Amino acid sequence: MGGTEILQRLKSRFGPAILDTHERLGDATALVERGSLVEMLRLCRDEPALGFDVLMDLTAVDYLKYPGREDGPRFEVVYHLYSLPHNHRVRLKVRVDEDDAVVPTAVALWPIANWLEREVWDMFGVRFAGHPDLRRLLMYEEFVGHALRKDYPINRRQPLIGPAH
Amino acid sequence: MGVGSFFTSKLDEAIGWARKYSIFQYPFVTACCGMEYMAAACSHYDVDRFGAGLPRFSPRQADVLFVVGTISHKMAPVLKRIYDQMTEPKWVVAFGVCTCTGGFYDNYATVQGIDTIIPVDVYIPGCPPRPESVLDGLMKLQDKIAAQTQRF
Numbered sequence: 001m002g003g004t005e006i007l008q009r010l011k012s013r014f015g016p017a018i019l020d021t022h023e024r025l026g027d028a029t030a031l032v033e034r035g036s037l038v039e040m041l042r043l044c045r046d047e048p049a050l051g052f053d054v055l056m057d058l059t060a061v062d063y064l065k066y067p068g069r070e071d072g073p074r075f076e077v078v079y080h081l082y083s084l085p086h087n088h089r090v091r092l093k094v095r096v097d098e099d100d101a102v103v104p105t106a107v108a109l110w111p112i113a114n115w116l117e118r119e120v121w122d123m124f125g126v127r128f129a130g131h132p133d134l135r136r137l138l139m140y141e142e143f144v145g146h147a148l149r150k151d152y153p154i155n156r157r158q159p160l161i162g163p164a165h
Numbered sequence: 166m167g168v169g170s171f172f173t174s175k176l177d178e179a180i181g182w183a184r185k186y187s188i189f190q191y192p193f194v195t196a197c198c199g200m201e202y203m204a205a206a207c208s209h210y211d212v213d214r215f216g217a218g219l220p221r222f223s224p225r226q227a228d229v230l231f232v233v234g235t236i237s238h239k240m241a242p243v244l245k246r247i248y249d250q251m252t253e254p255k256w257v258v259a260f261g262v263c264t265c266t267g268g269f270y271d272n273y274a275t276v277q278g279i280d281t282i283i284p285v286d287v288y289i290p291g292c293p294p295r296p297e298s299v300l301d302g303l304m305k306l307q308d309k310i311a312a313q314t315q316r317f
Contacts, residue, residue, distance in 0.1 A: 139274075140239045147273045156273065159238045161245055162281040 001049065003028025006090050009050065014040060029091040037094050038104045044081055044090065045109055052081035052090065055106065058116035060124040064150040073097040075126055079106070096126060105130040123148035181311040184228070184254070186216035188306070191227035193247060196234025198261035201293035210296040215303050224250040229306065230283075235263040236276045248283045254316060256286040256306060260299070265290050 001009075007021045007028050017036035022029050032040055044052040057080040063069040073095040082089050094103055105128040106113040117128040118137035125146035128134060136143065140160060145152055157164045192202060206212050206220070213219075221227040224247045236244055248257065259279055262268040265288045267277035279285060286309060289302035 138239075152273070154272075157238075157277075158273070159241065159276065159281075161241050162276065 001086055001088050003088070003090070006050065006088065009047075010040065010043075010090075013043065026089075027091065028089070029093060031093045031095065034094050034096065034103060037092070038106065038109070040092065041079065041081075041106055041109055044092075049086075051083040051085045053084055054082040055110035055112055055116070056080040056082045056089070058106070058113055058120065060120045060126050062124060062148065062150045075101055075124060077103050077120065077126060101126045102129050104128070107131060122146065125149060177315045178311075180315040180317060181313065184315070185307040185310040188215065188217035188229050188303075188310075189219060189221045189227050190217055190229045190231050190258075191222070191224050191247070191251065192220050192231045192233055193244060194231075194233045195236060195240060196261075196263065198234045198263070198293045201296070202231065202233045202260060202299070205296040205299040210300060212300070212303060215300070215307060217303060224248075225252060227251055228255055230255065230257045231260055232257065232264045232279050233260040235268070235270060236279055236282075237274045238276055239274075241276050241282050244279065245282050256310065257283055258287045258289065258302060258306060259285045260289050260302075261294060262290045262292045268292060 003023045003026055007023065007030055010030055011018050011021070014032070014036055017033040017040070018030050019033060020031040044050050057078070059078050061076045061078065062074065063072065063076060064074055075096050075098070077094045077096065079092040080089065081092070096103060103126060105117060107117065107130070114132070115137055117131055118133070118135060120126050121128065121134055122136040122138050123146055135141070139147065142160060143158055192199075194202060204210065211218070217229070224230070230248055230251060232244065257279075259265045263270060263275070264279045267275050271277070276282065287302045287306045289298055291298055294302075
């Protein structure tokens with residue numbers, strides 16, 4: 001199934017919950033509403049014609065001070081889905097604000113989401129509601145802040161032992 | 166100089182000679198430099214020529230700690246503990262530019278040189294170091310071992 005058809009199918013099913021779509025050079029992308037995210041991911045996985053059985057990646061983008069996005073929600077959580085039987089892909093994006101940086105978890109759909117969501121929490125400070133074990137994945141527990149946020153000072157060091165050069 | 170000091174200085178030399186040819190290393194390999202370490206340690210370049218051919222995988226049996234690869238702040242306490250577990254006499258080799266200075270990883274995650282945590286005897290820079298520089302570093306370590314005052 002081509003990207004246009006995938007997006008068309010999602011739009012016909014969810015209508016207004018899909019805020020925006022774009023497709024360029026085969027990267028079909030849908031910007032979706034947070035409330036219908038899990039339902040949409042479940043449809044993507046379970047509907048035979050879509051068959052997105054692999055969550056390739058789950059990451060986030062910090063749009064702080066990004067030209068043209070100054071007043072919009074700060075974070076975008078991105079889901080990269082891939083279908084082994086159909087060999088097609090789609091991306092779903094959810095926008096969340098800094099004050100309310102919570103997204104429903106996808107652990108029930110793909111077990112790999114467990115660690116991917118922990119990484120996003122660790123690096124960006126976006127929480128995942130319903131996650132069974134939302135601890136830092138890469139950094140140590142004593143680490144303060146979230147290292148990949150654009151306002152994390154580039155020269156800030158938090159060593160466990162040794163000087164804070 | 167009496168007979169006694171002549172005797173101890175000769176004994177020092179003898180022990181130094183023995184120690185420099187029985188380097189039991191502990192390879193603390195964390196990153197890509199490990200491949201280069203393996204290449205330098207295997208038969209083509211052959212560190213066994215310098216008596217360093219038998220890596221020990223317990224710090225309690227090792228004399229020289231080879232720190233090979235990037236050390237993150239999360240890994241730093243582990244490295245410190247490994248160093249503390251080694252028995253005297255012990256030496257440390259910083260293998261690769263990441264262990265020497267942090268290399269190009271000037272970021273939140275990386276220790277800016279392992280000498281901020283543990284003492285280092287020989288630095289082998291390079292990303293990764295060529296086998297020739299590894300062997301050069303090893304020979305410098307041998308000279309250092311042979312020349313120092315031996316405690317036993």
